[in-house]
Amino acid sequence: MWSLPPSSATVVANAPVDNTSQEDPRLAEARTLLFDKEEKAARRGGQICVQVNNVDAVVLLLSVLEETAGRGQGFLSPPHYRDVAWEALIAITDPYARERVRLELDDKRAAPRLRQWCAEALGIWGAPEYGGSLAKALKDKDLDLRRAAARSLGNIKSEAGLKAVGKKTKDKDPILRANALESVARQNPEGGRAAIIKALAKDKDAGVRCALLAAACELYPDSAEELCAEAREHDDWRPRMQAVDSLGSIRTKTSVDQLIEALADGRPAVAERAITTLQDLTGQKHRRPDAWRAWWRDNRATFVFPEGRPATAASGGDTVATYNGIRLVSDHVAFLIDKSAAMGETLASRGGITKEEAAQAELAQVFEKLSGRLVFNLFTYELAVRAFSDKGPVKLAKRTAKQALEFLDKAPLQGRKDIWQVLEMVMADEDIDTVYLLSSGEPDVGLYVHWNRITMHLKDHNRFHKLVIHTIAYSDNKWYRDQLEKIAEATGGEFTWFD
Template sequence: MRRSIFFCALFAAWLALGPGAVSAMAQGGDDQDLVEQVQEFKRFYRTYKDKESKIEAIKVLKGVDCPEAAQALFPLLSDRDPEIVQAAVEVISSFHKEKTLGPFLEILPKLKDPAARSRLVEILGRAGFVQAAPVLRGMLKKERDVPTKVGIARALGCFKDKEAVPYLARLLKDRAPQVRMAALDALAEIRDKKSGNLVVPLLKDPDWRVRSAAIHAARVIRIQAAVEPLIDLLGEKQGRLRMEAADALVDITDCDYGDDQAMWKKQWARLKSLHFKIPSDDEMARRKRKRFENQPRYKKFKKTITYNGITTTSKRMLFVIDISGSMRDLVVDREKFKEGGYKSFQKLEIVKTELIRTIDNLRGDTYFNILAFATRIKPWKKKLVQANILNRSSAISWVKSLHPMGAAAPGAIPMGGMSGGLALGKTNSMGALLAAFGLRPDKIPDERAIQKMGRPRNDLDTIFFLSDGRPSTGIYVDRDDILRTVRVINRYRKIVIHTIAIGEFQKDFLAMLARQNGGQFVDLGR
C-alpha cells in the first residue's frame, strides 16, 4: 500500500508538469537507437522475476541519455528493494542532457514525499547538473528533512556553487550533525576564501565528526583565523583529530612543529608579533614542488600505535581480520618474512603474531575491538573496550585461538560460534565492513536511514582491514558495489580505513578502499 501511494505521488508529480513537459519528453528521441533500447527495457523488465535480472536490465540503460529513459526509470525510485532504487539512481545520474534532466527541476519542489525529494537531489548532484543550483538553493529556505538537506549541501558542493555559501551558512547551525558535516564538506569543495570565518566556530563543535570535517575544510580553504583553534585541538583526547589538526596547521602556515602544542603556541605568538601572513596558495604550491614528495609525516607524532607498518594516533580503533580458508596457505616471499619471528609461514599465523604484538603495546587510554570474518562475522567484544591489562590479555588469548575457516586442519579449533565446512571459508568483505560500521552484515542499508542515525555509541574513528583475497561471498562481491556502499556510509561516519594485503591476488580493491576512506594501503607481500 505504501509503495502504491509513493508511486502515485511521484508519477502524478511528473504528469503535473503539463503538456509542455510531456511533449519535451516525446521529442527527446532524436536518436532512434536510444529510444529502441528504452522500448526493449519497457517490454521485458516486467517479465523478470529475480532481482539480479532486473538490476542488469536497469544498468543496460546507463548512458542512454534521453527523456524516454528517464521517464521509464523514474517509477523505480519508489521500489521497495533498495538495490533496485540504487541501480535506478546510478543510471539516471549518468544522464547529463538538459532535455533529459530538466523536467526534474519542476517536479522536485512539488514532491511532498521526503524520500522522493532526497533521491532526486542525489541524482542531480551526482549528474553534475549545475542548472539545478538555483532550485536547490531555494529549497533550503523551507526544507526540514535531514537527508534532503544533506543531499542539497553535497550537490551544491559538487557544483562548486559560490552563490550557495550564504545558504550553506544556515546549515552550519543545523541541529543535525549530519547536516553540519555535509555543509562543511560542501564549503571545502567550493573553496571560497570568504567562507573561512564560517568554518572556524565548527572547530569547537561537540560532535567529533563535525570537528573533523571542519579541520578538513580549514585545511583546504587555508584559513589563517583557524590557526589558534587548531592549536587548541592539539590537546584533543581524540588522537586522530590531533593528527588531523597538526597536518592542517602545516598546510595552512607552512610551519611544522608536529603535534607539540606548547611549541606551536610559542612559535605562533612570535609569528603574530611579526604580523605574519600565511603564504598564498600559489606560493604554497611552489614550495611543495621543491620538497621531497611523499615524505612520511607520521614519524613526527608522539604516542602513536603501529600495525603492519601503518602508524596512527587514534585511540578508538577496530582490527578486522580475514580468517577465510585461504589464510591457511603459506606465503611465497619467505625471505621477506623469515626475520619476523613467526611460528610458521602460514598467512594467518603471521597476521596473528603482528596483531598480538600491536595489542600488547596498546596504551591504557586506547579503546579497541577485533572482528574476525570468513563467510560469517564474529566480533571479539560487542563494543570498543579499554586497553587495560585484562582486556589486552583476553584479546591476545582470543586471537591465538583463531584458525582459518573452511575444511578443518588437524587439531584446528574453529572460531567461537562457528563450525567448519568449505562454505564457511569464503571471504565476506562486504559483511565484515558493514559489521565494522555497526550495521547488519546481511542487509544493504538505506542511505536515508544512515543519514538519520544519531552519533555512533562507540565513536570508532579508525579501522584496520586485513585480507588475503578478493570478496567471494556476501550481499556484494563486486568491487565497485562494495566501494560505493562504504563511501555512502562513511560520508556520515568519517572513519579512516587502513587496508593491509597478504598473499597473491589482485590488490587494487584494498588499495582503492583505503584511498577513498582517508587511509593507507600496505602490501605485506606474497
C-alpha cells in the first residue's frame, strides 16, 4: 500500500546532521507537492527541497526515487515522480545532505536500483570522500550497480577507489570492464595509458573498443590520430564510426586526410558521418565524395581552419527515400513505431487520417523504394515491445516487406507507451546503426520517462553502440515534442513533428 513518507527524523538517525532541531517547515509543503497528482506540483516540491538543501530534504527525495508501485487512480506512473526527484537530488549542494546519499549507497538493504542511482549522483558530485563507498559497491551482486560505481569512480580522485576499480579492468562484463579501464585512466592518466591502449588493440568486444577510443582520444591527444587510424581498420563499424567522431575534434590537416579516406567506408552510415564532420570542420558544403577529394587535393596546401563554428550545412543531397521527411542514408535500420492508444487519434496534417494509418503509409512507401537495398527490423511498442524479427535484422524484399506491414497492421492499439524499453532493446542489436523512433508523445511509463534521465542513460549506453536515433513526433503538444527532440539531439539524429 502506497503512503506518504515519514518525517526524516526517524529515518536518518545515523546520518551526519548540522542540527538536531525540528524539520524545516518548508518540507511539509514539499512533501505534499511531491506526492501530488500533478507533475507541475511535484516539480515545485523538488525545487523546495533544493532550496532547503539539507538531510531532511534528501531523505524526502530518496523516498520518491525508491517508488515502484503506482500511487492509485488519477496519479501519473512512478517514473514521472522519480525523474522529478532525481533532477532535484543532483542539485543538492550541502555536504551533509550529500553524505546521506552516500549512506544510502552503503545500505545493502536498500533496493539495488536506488543504490545505483546514488552511485551515479556521487559520481556527478565527485568528492574524494565518496571513493571508499563506491569501491565497496564494486563488490555488490547487482551488475548495474557495479557498472555505475565503476563509471562514477572516473570522476573521483581516490586511492581506495583507484585500487578497487583497477581490479575490474579484466572483468568478464564488457561494460564494467570498459568503465573500469576508463576510470583508471581518468584518475591516473599515465598509469592507465598502457592498459587502455592495449584494450583498444586486443579487446574482443568491439563496443568496448568503441567506448575506449572516445576516452583515449580525449585523454591522450598526442596519440589520437594514430588510434583513430587503427580503429578505422576494424571489421566492426562501431569503432570506425567513433574514429570519425574523434577526428572531428582534431583540427589538423592530417585528421582531414583521414576523414577524406573515411568517405569510402563500406558502411553508409559511417561515410555519411564523415561528410557531416568534414562540413563542420571546414565550412564547405560538398556532399559527394569525389567533390570532397577534388576540393581537398586543390586546397590542402593553403587551407586554414575557419574561426568559430561554421554554420551546419543542409543534410540534403542524393537520396532514395525519406521517412516522415528524414532522409534514409543507412542500410542497417530499425523502425520503432508507437502502438499505444494515443495512435488512434487523428493527424490533421495528413488529412485527418489516424496517426496509426499515417505511420503505416510512411513505412509502406519506404519499403517500396528501398526493396533489396536495406537490412531492417521493426519494433512496435506500448507497455510491451514486440520485434518483427526476433533473430535480428532481415533483408528488405517483397516478401519481408509484406510480412512486416502485416505485423504492424495486426498489432493492436492499447495502453500507454514505454520508450526506454524499446530503446534498450534496439541498442542490444549490434548490427543496427540508425533508428527511426515514431511516437505520439513523451513516454508514459518505463524505467525513465523524462528526457533528462533518458538522454543521460542513452548517452552512457551509446558509447558502446554509436546509434543515430532520428525522432518523429505525431503531436501538437510542445512538451511532448521537446522530449523527443532531446532524444535525437543526444545521438546526433534529426527531429521532426506533425500535428
